Amino acid sequence: MKTVSLILARGGSKGIPNKNITNINGRPLIDYVIQSSNSSDCHETWVSTNCKEIKNISIKSGAKVIDRPEEISTDNSKNEEAIAHFLENVDCDIIVSIQPTSPLILPQDINNGISLVKNFDCDSCFSATEKHWTPHWDHNIEPIEWYPENRPFRQQKPITYEENGAFYVTTKENFNRTKLRYGGNVMPAIIPLARSFQIDSLEDLELVNIIVRGSDLYNSRNRHQSQRKIKHSQELDRYLKSSRV
Numbered sequence: 104m105k106t107v108s109l110i111l112a113r114g115g116s117k118g119i120p121n122k123n124i125t126n127i128n129g130r131p132l133i134d135y136v137i138q139s140s141n142s143s144d145c146h147e148t149w150v151s152t153n154c155k156e157i158k159n160i161s162i163k164s165g166a167k168v169i170d171r172p173e174e175i176s177t178d179n180s181k182n183e184e185a186i187a188h189f190l191e192n193v194d195c196d197i198i199v200s201i202q203p204t205s206p207l208i209l210p211q212d213i214n215n216g217i218s219l220v221k222n223f224d225c226d227s228c229f230s231a232t233e234k235h236w237t238p239h240w241d242h243n244i245e246p247i248e249w250y251p252e253n254r255p256f257r258q259q260k261p262i263t264y265e266e267n268g269a270f271y272v273t274t275k276e277n278f279n280r281t282k283l284r285y286g287g288n289v290m291p292a293i294i295p296l297a298r299s300f301q302i303d304s305l306e307d308l309e310l311v312n313i314i315v316r317g318s319d320l321y322n323s324r325n326r327h328q329s330q331r332k333i334k335h336s337q338e339l340d341r342y343l344k345s346s347r348v
Contacts, residue, residue: 104196106217107147108140108270109189110166112203113176114154118304123152123203124160125308128315132302133157135206135321137164143210144217145199151185169193183284190275197221197274200284205230205269206311207298209320216272216292226287227273229266232299236260264291267299 112133116122124131133150140148150161150168153176158168169192175184186200197220199213212230219228236257239247249255271284272292281287302308315321 104221105147105194106145106197106199107149107193107195108143108145108199108201108213109186110136110140110148110150110161110201110203111182111185112150112152112154112157112161113171113180113185114152114157115176115178117178119302119308121156122302123154123157127206127308127312128321131160131164132206133161133203134164136201136203136208137161137166139208139210139213140199140201141165143199143213145213147193147195149189149193151189183282186278186284187282190278195275197272198278199270199272201270202268202301204302205267205300206302207300207314207321208269208294209298212292212294212298213270215294216270219290219292220272220274223290224288225290226277227271227283227285228290228292229271229285230269230294230299231264231291232267232296233293234263234265236263264293266291267294268301269294269299 110133112123119125123133127135137148137150148166150157150166151171152158152161152168153171153173158170161168169189171185171188175188182200186198190198197217199217201213208230216228216230219225236255238249238254241247273285277287278284300307300311300314302311
């Protein structure tokens with residue numbers, strides 16, 4: 104079965120200008136997911152974009168590019184519109200839609216999602232992180248589905264799955280039937296919390312930069328490794344203190 108990835112990367116981001124190609128430790132953001140896809144079980148890596156600069160960087164990083172029409176590149180355009188446009192023009196059996204704003208995912212994360220769709224009774228899957236129960240409050244400072252006078256222990260609550268938006272896997276047949284990036288019999292593809300961060304704000308960008316600089320998963324080894332780890336530890340400590348995490 105031909106499996107391809109589609110990285111959805113339109114231009115014109117508002118919160119972080121040129122977000123999809125912003126610098127992360129010396130590399131464009133989109134390069135991280137392109138390299139992970141290229142090293143995965145995907146036969147081809149594609150980028151859907153309406154931006155010439157993103158297109159040129161993506162090609163340089165080793166991806167193929169499909170030009171996305173402007174009418175499906177607006178702030179209100181849905182990802183499914185870009186996926187449908189892609190499937191009208193590129194032949195495949197399984198499509199992995201990847202967000203460029205999740206640079207920490209690794210090839211094995213993508214492969215896990217592909218395996219679920221290929222080898223299990225599963226029409227589609229989404230990347231997710233396991234979550235233990237914690238108390239939540241609404242905007243009126245009212246507890247949501249729990250009571251302070253009878254607060255449950257974490258162990259009393261079932262583990263849930265939080266969709267992290269890194270990627271979605273489905274068959275072309277299933278997408279054409281449901282018109283959704285995931286539909287039919289859906290399963291979660293679990294990835295660790297440490298690789299689940301998504302860049303939506305400047306604070307996210309700062310955190311991911313610190314993680315990338317301190318991890319050998321995203322850096323080649325060098326003789327200054329010890330100094331780099333010390334510096335990374337100090338940066339992470341400052342970040343956590345400033346964010347009051």
